[in-house]
Structure formats: C-alpha cells, structure tokens
Amino acid sequence: MRNLSLSDFSHINTVNSSGSWNTSGEAGDTRRYSHGRFRIFTKEKVLLSSKNVQWVQNISYPGPIGEAHEGTMSIGAYFVAEIQHLKSDEDWVHQLDPNSAGYVLGVLTAASFGPTSCFSSNSYWVSLRGLPNFSDDSYEGTAGTPVLDGEQGGSKVGIYQGSSERAIKTAQVMASTAKTAVIGVAGATVAGAVGGAVTAALVPGAVQGPPGQGLVRLLGTAAFVAKLNEIHGFHSDAMAKFGNGLKIFIGKVEWPFSGGLGVANETSSNSPEFTGNQTLLSGNGSDSFASMIRQETENREVSVSDELFGGCAFYTSLIVIGFLSLHAFIWLCTRKKPWQEQLVPHAWMIYLFSVVMSHVYRAAVLNSMQYMRSHVGAGTGKGGLYLVAVLQLLVIGIGFTAFFVGVMVLALRRVRRREVKWIPKNEIADPDMRQSALISGEYQAEENDSFHVLFECYYSSLAGPRLWLAALELGIIFLDAIFTALIWNEVVCLAILVSLYAILFGLFLLLAPFVDKVEGTLIVVLGLVEFVLLVMDFLGALGDYDSAEGMEFGSLVLGFVAIGLAVVIAVYCDLIPTISALWAAARRRFRRGRRADSTLEEQSSGDADSEWSELSRWNSGRVEPERRFDREQDHIFAPETTVAHGLSVTEDDSRGREEQEQTRPGGSSMIGEGGGQESAKGVGPRGSVL
Numbered sequence: 001m002r003n004l005s006l007s008d009f010s011h012i013n014t015v016n017s018s019g020s021w022n023t024s025g026e027a028g029d030t031r032r033y034s035h036g037r038f039r040i041f042t043k044e045k046v047l048l049s050s051k052n053v054q055w056v057q058n059i060s061y062p063g064p065i066g067e068a069h070e071g072t073m074s075i076g077a078y079f080v081a082e083i084q085h086l087k088s089d090e091d092w093v094h095q096l097d098p099n100s101a102g103y104v105l106g107v108l109t110a111a112s113f114g115p116t117s118c119f120s121s122n123s124y125w126v127s128l129r130g131l132p133n134f135s136d137d138s139y140e141g142t143a144g145t146p147v148l149d150g151e152q153g154g155s156k157v158g159i160y161q162g163s164s165e166r167a168i169k170t171a172q173v174m175a176s177t178a179k180t181a182v183i184g185v186a187g188a189t190v191a192g193a194v195g196g197a198v199t200a201a202l203v204p205g206a207v208q209g210p211p212g213q214g215l216v217r218l219l220g221t222a223a224f225v226a227k228l229n230e231i232h233g234f235h236s237d238a239m240a241k242f243g244n245g246l247k248i249f250i251g252k253v254e255w256p257f258s259g260g261l262g263v264a265n266e267t268s269s270n271s272p273e274f275t276g277n278q279t280l281l282s283g284n285g286s287d288s289f290a291s292m293i294r295q296e297t298e299n300r301e302v303s304v305s306d307e308l309f310g311g312c313a314f315y316t317s318l319i320v321i322g323f324l325s326l327h328a329f330i331w332l333c334t335r336k337k338p339w340q341e342q343l344v345p346h347a348w349m350i351y352l353f354s355v356v357m358s359h360v361y362r363a364a365v366l367n368s369m370q371y372m373r374s375h376v377g378a379g380t381g382k383g384g385l386y387l388v389a390v391l392q393l394l395v396i397g398i399g400f401t402a403f404f405v406g407v408m409v410l411a412l413r414r415v416r417r418r419e420v421k422w423i424p425k426n427e428i429a430d431p432d433m434r435q436s437a438l439i440s441g442e443y444q445a446e447e448n449d450s451f452h453v454l455f456e457c458y459y460s461s462l463a464g465p466r467l468w469l470a471a472l473e474l475g476i477i478f479l480d481a482i483f484t485a486l487i488w489n490e491v492v493c494l495a496i497l498v499s500l501y502a503i504l505f506g507l508f509l510l511l512a513p514f515v516d517k518v519e520g521t522l523i524v525v526l527g528l529v530e531f532v533l534l535v536m537d538f539l540g541a542l543g544d545y546d547s548a549e550g551m552e553f554g555s556l557v558l559g560f561v562a563i564g565l566a567v568v569i570a571v572y573c574d575l576i577p578t579i580s581a582l583w584a585a586a587r588r589r590f591r592r593g594r595r596a597d598s599t600l601e602e603q604s605s606g607d608a609d610s611e612w613s614e615l616s617r618w619n620s621g622r623v624e625p626e627r628r629f630d631r632e633q634d635h636i637f638a639p640e641t642t643v644a645h646g647l648s649v650t651e652d653d654s655r656g657r658e659e660q661e662q663t664r665p666g667g668s669s670m671i672g673e674g675g676g677q678e679s680a681k682g683v684g685p686r687g688s689v690l
Contacts, residue, residue, distance in 0.1 A: 004036035004055060005254075005307070014060045014067055025067055028060040038081065040092075047089045048096065048128075050081035050104060057108070077108040077124075080131075086162045101131045163237035163549060171238040171556055175245025178563040182222045182249070185570050189215045190355060192578035194326065197348035199585055201333040204341035206585040209453060210351035212461040214573025216358040217523070220477065221566035222249040223362045224530060225559035227480070230366065233490025233541055236552040242559065251312035251363025306382055309371040313388045316360045316396075323356045343453040351457045357400050362481050364392040369485030401478055407455050408471040415464040420445045420452050422464025438517050461573070466513030476500050494538040498531075505531045519573055526565045533558040 011021035014028035021027055036053035039046055057077030060066040068074040081104050085093055096104045110125040163171075193210060200207050227250055229235055229243025247253075327349050334342040368389035375381030414420045421444040428434050428442060440463055445452040459467050480497060487493040505527040507513075514520030533555050540551030 001036055001038035001053065001055075004033035004053065006031060007034040008032040012058065014058065025064055027066045028058060030056070030058045032056050036079075036081075045089065046087060047092045048104070049084040049087035051084055052082040053079055054081070055079040075108065079106045079126075080104070081106065084162055086164070096128055096130050098130050103131055105129050105131055163239075163553070167236075167238040167553055168241050171242040171553075172245065174556065174560040175242045178222070178225075178560055179245055179248070181567050182218060182563060185218060185567055185575060186215060186355075189570065189575045189578055190352070192575070192582055193348055193352050193355070195582055196578060197326070197330055197345050197352065198333075199582065200348055201330045201345035203585070203589070204337065204344075206589065207344065207581045209344055209347045210457045211574040211577040212457055212519075213354065214519075214570040214575075215355050217526075217573075218563075218566040218570035219249065219355070219358045220362070221526065221530070221562055222246060223359075224480075225533075225562060226250045226252075227362065227366065227484060228533075228537060228555065228559065230370070230484055231490060231493055231537070232488040233493075234545075234548055234552075236549050239552040239556050242556045249359070249363070251316060251360070251367050252308060253311040253315050255307040255310040255314065306385060309367055309385055309389070312363055312367045313385070313392065316364055316392070319356055319360055323352060326352070339450075340448050343448070343450060347454050347457065350454055354458065357396070361396060361400060362477060364396040365478060365481040366485055368392045368397070369482060373485055397478065397481075401474060404458070404474050405471045407458055408467050410451065411455065411459050412464075412467045414451065415467065420449065420464075424463075440512070440515055440517060440520075442515070461515055461519060462513050463515055466511055469507060469511070469513055472507070473504060476504055490541045491538070494534065494541055498534045498538050501527075501531050501534055516573070519569065522565060522569050522572070526562060526569065529558050529562045529565065533562065 009029060009031045011027065011029050013019040013021045013023055013026045015026040016023070019026060021029075033053070033055040036055065037049075037051050038053060039050070040048040055077065056079065057075055060068040060074040062068050062073055063070040066073070083093060083097055083102055083104055085102075106126045106128050108124055109127050196207050196210060226243055226246035226248075229240060229247070230250065235243070330345050330349055334345055371381065371385065371389050376386075411420070415422050422441060423444055424441040425434060425436070425439060433439065433442065443452070443456070443460065443464070459470060462470060479500060483493055483496050487496070505524075508524050508527050512520060512524075514523060536551045536555045536558065540548040540555070543551065
C-alpha cells in the first residue's frame with residue numbers, strides 16, 4: 001500500500017468516549033489516511049488493483065499513558081478502496097465485489113509493531129471482503145455505485161471501467177507538455193519584466209513601459225483547466241491524471257517541511273467513533289460505515305488537509321514576499337530621483353504585481369474556501385490555518401478584487417472625462433495608423449500622466465468604452481472559485497459556470513473590445529474553447545459512465561488546446577514586447593558607449609595634431625577657409641579667405657568680424673584700426689601678430 005497521506009487526526013479516550021483523552025491509562029488517537037493505492041499480485045499477474053484508499057484506525061497508547069501494555073500499542077483499523085477493474089483479475093473482482101459496488105473492504109486482523117519511536121516498521125494482516133448490504137436508502141439497487149448519484153446530481157449507472165492505459169498516458173504527456181510550456185513562458189517573461197524594472201530604475205529612460213496582460217491570461221487559463229478537476233463529482237482516470245499534472249497552478253502543493261503541521265483539533269466528527277477493542281462492524285458499526293463511505297466518495301480528491309492547505313499558504317507567501325522585496329529594491333533605487341523618472345520602474349512593478357496575483361488569486365480563494373468547507377462543519381482543522389484562510393479571502397480575494405475594480409472604474413472615468421483619450425482608428429491623425437488592419441484605435445495621454453503610465457498595462461488591451469469588461473472577467477473568476485469550492489452537486493455547479501462563461505464569451509464576441517485585433521481574435525477563440533470545454537463537462541455529468549468518459553477525454557484535449565492558445569497570446573502580447581524593449585535598451589546603451597569612446601579618441605588625436613598642422617599651413621602661406629577656435633575666449637572666428645603675411649583681410653572678412661565683434665562679451669576689439677590688422681588678443685593659437 002502506497003501514497004497514503006494523513007487527512008485527519010484527533011486524540012480520543014479509548015476507554016470512555018465522553019472522557020478527556022489525556023486521562024492516564026486511557027489515552028489514544030484516531031486517524032485517517034487518504035488517497036492511497038494498493039495491489040495484490042503474483043509473479044505472473046496483478047490480482048487486484050485499487051485506488052482512493054481511505055484508511056481509518058484507532059490506537060491505544062502504551063501504558064501507563066494508554067490501556068495497551070507498556071512498550072506496545074493496540075490498534076484497530078479498516079480501509080475502503082475503489083477497485084480498478086481494468087487492472088484487476090475478473091475472478092478476484094467477482095468474489096470481492098459481489099454487489100457491484102465498485103469498492104472493497106479491508107479489515108485489520110493482526111499487527112506486528114516495530115520499535116515505538118518516531119518512525120517504525122510495522123506489519124499488518126488484512127482480511128479483504130465485499131461490502132455488506134446496508135439498510136441506508138442511498139445503497140439500494142444492484143448496479144453501479146449509486147452513492148455517487150444522489151450527491152453528485154448525475155444519472156450514472158453500471159460500473160465505471162476506468163480510462164484506458166493509452167488515454168491515461170496521453171493525459172500525462174499533455175499535462176507535462178502544458179506545464180512545461182506555461183512555466184517556460186512565464187519564467188522568461190517574469191525574468192524580462194524584472195530586468196525591465198531594474199533597468200528603468202538604474203538607467204532612467206532606457207526602457208519603455210511594460211506590456212499588457214498576456215501572461216496574466218496564460219496563468220488564468222492554466223488555473224481554469226486545473227480547477228476542473230476540483231469540481232466535486234465524477235472524474236475519469238485520464239482527467240484526474242491531467243488535472244493532477246497542472247495542480248501547481250491552483251496551489252495544490254504539499255507542506256514542504258517534515259513533521260507536518262502538528263495535530264488537528266481534539267475532536268473529529270469525520271471518523272466513525274470506536275472505543276477500546278470494539279468490533280469494527282458490530283452493532284451500529286454498519287451505519288457508521290455507510291456514513292463514512294458516503295462521506296469519502298463525496299470528499300474524494302477535493303478535501304483539503306492541513307498539509308495541503310499549509311503548502312498553498314506557504315508558497316503563496318513566498319511569492320508575495322519575493323515581489324515585495326523586489327519592489328523595495330526598486331523604491332530604494334528611485335526614491336531620490338525626480339518623480340517623472342520613478343514612473344516607468346514602478347509601472348513595471350505594477351505589471352509584475354498583476355502577474356503575481358493572477359497566479360495566487362484563484363489558488364488562494366479556492367483552497368481557502370475548500371479548507372473551510374471541509375473542516376468548519378466537522379470541527380477539524382487548526383485554528384491558525386482558519387486564520388490564514390480568512391486572511392487570504394480578505395486580502396487576496398476581496399482585497400485584490402476591490403483594488404482591480406477600483407483601477408478600472410478610475411480608468412473608465414478618466415476616459416469619459418477625456419483626461420485619457422481613446423481615439424478610434426478612423427480618427428487618428430497618422431494616415432499609416434488609420435490604414436492599419438491590426439488595431440482598433442489608440443490611447444493618448446499627457447507625457448507625465450502618472451495614472452496612465454502606472455496602470456496602462458491593466459487596460460491597454462481594451463478599447464476605452466469597454467474597460468468594464470476586465471472587472472467583469474475578474475468577478476467571474478472569483479465566483480468560479482467560490483462555486484467550485486462550495487457547491488457539491490456537479491450538475492448545479494457546472495450549470496452555473498456554463499452560464500457565467502457564456503455571458504463573458506458572448507460579450508467578447510459581440511463587442512470586439514480588444515485594441516490589437518490579433519490579440520482579440522486569439523482571446524475570442526480561447527474563450528470559445530473554454531466555453532465548449534465546460535459544456536462537454538456538463539454533458540458528461542448528465543450522462544452515464546461511458547458518455548462521461550468520452551466527454552471528459554474531450555474536455556482534456558480542449559484544455560490542452562486552451563493552454564496552447566494562451567501560450568501564444570502570452571508570447572505575442574508580453575514575451576516578445578518585453579524582450580524587444582530590453583534588446584532595444586541594450587543596443588542603445590552599447591551604441592552610446594561606442595560613440596562616446598570614438599568621440600574621446602577623435603578629440604584627443606585632434607587636439608594633439610591641430611596646432612602643428614595649422615602652423616605648417618600658415619608657414620607655407622596656404623591656408624584654406626576654416627573656422628578657428630580662440631582658446632582664450634572660447635569663441636569661434638568666422639571663415640577667412642585670402643591670407644598672406646603682412647596683407648590686410650578682404651572687405652567681406654572685415655564685415656564678418658565686425659559682426660562677431662558686436663556679439664563678443666565685453667565688446668573687446670578683435671580687428672585693429674590700421675588696415676584690418678589683428679590685435680594681440682585676437683590672435684589664434686600661434687600667439688603672434690599678423
């Protein structure tokens with residue numbers, strides 16, 4: 001048996017169920033492990049393969065703390081596992097599941113414990129049996145697993161045969177490819193954005209403002225596809241494999257440190273109550289067991305343990321802290337500069353803020369609501385994690401939603417007041433832009449309009465009158481996460497989501513709100529793919545297992561296509577503009593450096609040679625018209641014409657020098673009165689009177 005994870009733990013009094021658990025000689029605990037797998041096999045073949053193992057056990061601590069003998073423990077345990085029919089021997093399945101429930105029951109008959117330290121190697125003997133016939137109405141009928149039907153709202157009958165090996169492998173390859181592509185594009189774009197922010201902070205004017213929201217849309221699409229596996233209800237093996245490969249985009253990451261997050265609350269209503277060495281299925285045990293079966297099938301794959309939620313909160317905090325640290329560095333670099341030079345680096349940081357929030361937003365809302373939904377009613381979980389869940393909902397969920405909606409409201413208000421002008425394409429003055437088939441218009445604002453420079457990346461992709469669509473889209477994402485976590489009827493949940501995304505897709509299609517028509521076309525196609533994906537999931541929820549399997553595989557393929565389209569959008573809208581901006585800044589910097597070096601070399605060589613070459617020309621009596629620099633007065637003389645030793649200058653030269661004399665500081669004479677001879681003060685670099 002492998003991959004079991006602790007999903008519930010509580011201390012109990014193993015002698016008196018109403019007594020305090022820490023009573024001497026009566027202490028113990030009850031715990032539940034989930035999501036495990038096991039196989040029974042010989043050298044020739046697999047006899048029984050199972051998944052979704054739910055293991056429940058009670059332990060009496062060693063004496064004198066518990067009622068077990070000193071140095072030993074006593075244990076009672078059982079588990080329920082979902083049979084994988086295609087991977088199991090038919091004879092074994094027929095004997096172990098005569099009622100076609102799709103599950104097998106395992107009861108612990110004996111145990112051998114290793115040393116009672118933090119970790120031990122234990123051996124268990126287990127008896128496997130078919131599920132009993134429960135009196136609960138939910139289990140009436142001879143076919144299928146009707147326990148799923150009443151709660152999920154579907155109409156599935158028969159036995160789910162599982163996805164084919166080929167479908168599962170295809171799903172795994174698609175998930176790995178999509179995950180690699182998203183992480184690669186996101187990593188490259190974020191690295192470029194960080195470079196843009198740092199460059200703009202250190203070298204004012206070196207780079208322009210940030211790109212739009214392409215990467216935000218990519219991360220949102222990846223989270224949307226991964227979230228489908230979180231909708232309570234039936235998920236095929238292939239869809240589960242695909243969703244698990246993308247769960248990092250919705251924060252499904254385990255707590256990274258050993259030892260877990262400690263003990264949950266003292267009481268637990270999730271586990272059936274057993275005391276002492278009570279027989280597991282005696283008396284009311286079957287009723288408790290039936291209740292446990294129903295609860296586990298409802299919670300399968302969607303409940304959030306302390307470790308899982310703690311991991312989500314931990315990595316979310318790391319990402320936010322990393323962003324805040326970078327922002328603090330940018331502030332330190334720009335705090336003493338004029339405010340105009342601070343705008344662009346902070347605009348890059350606001351772009352990065354939107355990227356960070358797009359990654360943690362849906363994860364924080366979804367996981368917080370799932371954790372509270374799983375534990376509040378049952379009285380389990382940790383108080384500290386409840387506080388984290390509430391803070392994530394308030395700060396990230398509601399806080400960022402209010403912030404983003406506020407930015408959109410202010411932007412729309414400024415557009416309507418013409419503080420930022422939205423110019424349709426047919427009104428643009430530039431004829432080349434009017435003839436462009438790729439844009440629908442442009443924004444015009446004052447050069448140092450702080451709001452527009454800082455927040456343009458939030459709305460630059462949308463035409464002025466349609467800015468409210470961005471706020472509507474974020475609101476639908478927020479509701480999506482809430483409904484997925486709280487509504488446990490698959491049909492109702494998917495019906496609501498289909499309605500919401502139908503509205504959003506219809507508005508994108510009819511209003512054509514995007515400035516860049518290439519981007520707009522890609523986003524409309526992406527919206528269509530996501531909408532059809534939801535419709536297929538909805539139809540699968542209404543059908544039987546066979547139709548659901550086909551619909552879910554179609555949804556899987558469409559999810560892969562959606563992520564591919566989102567990757568193209570992110571590359572086109574964000575990655576290419578970011579790299580282009582950095583490349584242009586680097587080239588300008590390089591050319592400026594080369595030009596400065598060349599100028600210095602020319603000046604140094606020119607200063608050394610100019611006096612000798614000019615003296616040589618004067619001595620030979622051959623001087624071409626030139627402009628001579630007076631080193632004493634820092635003024636430039638007018639061109640001279642005929643020059644000869646002891647001769648006066650021409651009339652044109654005399655008039656030109658008189659004009660310069662009038663503009664010379666202090667009115668000092670540069671041309672003598674006696675026939676145009678120069679005074680000593682007006683002499684060039686030779687230092688002699690002509």
